[in-house]
Amino acid sequence: MIEDIDSRLLDQLGARVSDAQGYLRIDERRAELAELDRKTAEPGFWDDVSRAQQLSKRAGALRDALAEYDRAVELLELAQTALELADEDEAFATEAREAAGALSELIDELELSSWFTGRFDEGDALVTVNPGQGGMEANDWTAMLVNMYVRYAAEKGWKVTVLDEQPAEAMGLDRATLQIEGRNAYGMLTSEAGVHRLVRISPTDEKERRHTTFAGVEVLPVLPDDIEVDLNPADVRVDVYRSSGPGGQCVNTTDSAVRLTHIPTGLVVTCQNQKSQLQNKDAAFRVLKARLYELEEAKRADELAELRGERKEVSFGSQIRNYVMYPYQLVKDLRSGVETGNVEAVLGGQLDEFVVGYHKWRVAQ
Known part of the structure; x- marks a missing residue:
């Protein structure tokens, strides 16, 4: 909680909010969200479910980021207005301190998120x-x-x-x-x-x-x-076996666990905690794809x-x-x-x- 509130502190917070508009690329993100909203409204958008889910997820992330910035602007305006009225009523000084404290914490979070500029940093x-x-x-x-x-x-x-x-x-x-x-x-x-x-x-x-x-x-x-990864299904040996350890109904009673062996690299990936063999296979290929991508990146970067x-x-x-x-x-x-x-x-x-x-x-x- 901010104990002392004055116009200089709010000027500093205002400068940080202004900086956030730049490093968060707020105008670009608003334009990108508008374009995504236009696409989601097109007939047949959900015909390609995988692409639709990906675009919808991106739109949701943009909305969350823009909502946080808009909340920062709102808190700044609230603190400024409350401070102007504080001379008449001490209760407004308390309101200004609370708004400034919440704004300071939110700006810290926005600055943290700005550090994640890598290609996949915003994702899972x-x-x-x-x-x-x-x-x-x-x-x-x-x-x-x-x-x-x-x-x-x-x-x-x-x-x-x-x-x-x-x-x-x-x-x-x-x-x-x-x-x-x-x-x-x-x-x-x-x-x-x-x-x-x-x-x-x-x-x-x-x-x-x-x-x-x-x-x-x-x-x-x-x-x-x-993302394109050099993964030829013919290079992958798929083995199925019975899951071990705790699991839900049927997980431990059928050959639902999957082991993938990528023959050219020797990479081995296993997955056994999903309910079906198909789900385990999809998850295992997701992990294998990520590891092969890492290897390709390592070669290109020579590290x-x-x-x-x-x-x-x-x-x-x-x-x-x-x-x-x-x-x-x-x-x-x-x-x-x-x-x-x-x-x-x-x-x-x-x-x-x-x-x-x-x-x-x-x-x-």
Whole structure:
């Protein structure tokens, strides 16, 4: 909450709103939305369902962005009007402070969204978590990270679909892939790509010794249908098998799980959490397409992984973030320097400080 309100503060906020009109390309977005609305009103628009859904989703994202900017303009006008009336009634000063505080928070969010200018930043993400060094501990750590991202997505109002989740024999997970849908989901979650290190007293160690374990997080974009990827179906071996682990009706009683092997590259993708073999196959091809696109981009850019970041061994010395639960409580991002002692809150999904902190660091580089 802003405690002191005056015309200088509102002038500063007004300048930030004016800047937002430029970096958010408000006029361009209004024109694009008008054109999309014209297309959606055309006869036969829904004849091509896939294209129609894609355009409708884009129109929805534009409306949300424009609504946020319009709300910022509205709050600025409200604060300015209330401040003018504050000399006559102290209640208006309170109203001006509240409007200015809400505007400041909203402008912070608009500035954050302006950092996501990559081709797929505004779209959905595929997040895969795999255990690294640490044995059973790494499997448990993988499950903890998956839970953290599911809760973070819920905090952001994003939709999560579990595409693949393979339970480990003793505890935790052997792997998991989530599709996370929401505005700027891919751009935001690129902060998580890399190796995550956990230090704690092992719950399975009778001598209560400290253990260090690792898990790797991969973040890829969900590619739009108009993105061309060199994927010949003849190069893909499709295997079906019975799903393992928890599932809904029929999931574990039929050969609904799908494994794709891309023969030229050796890439393997599995999906088993959808209700039918067809749904699992579609989801698996979506992940495979994203991974092949990443490989193509890496070759063109002459680097290991442009979308996912530098690949490192999932072990000590390669981590991007440490989660220490013993002998002290600390989560620290080794890139941005952001840290907190509230490990439980972070693992419970309160990740914004680290996600935003990483992108502030990235933009400053």
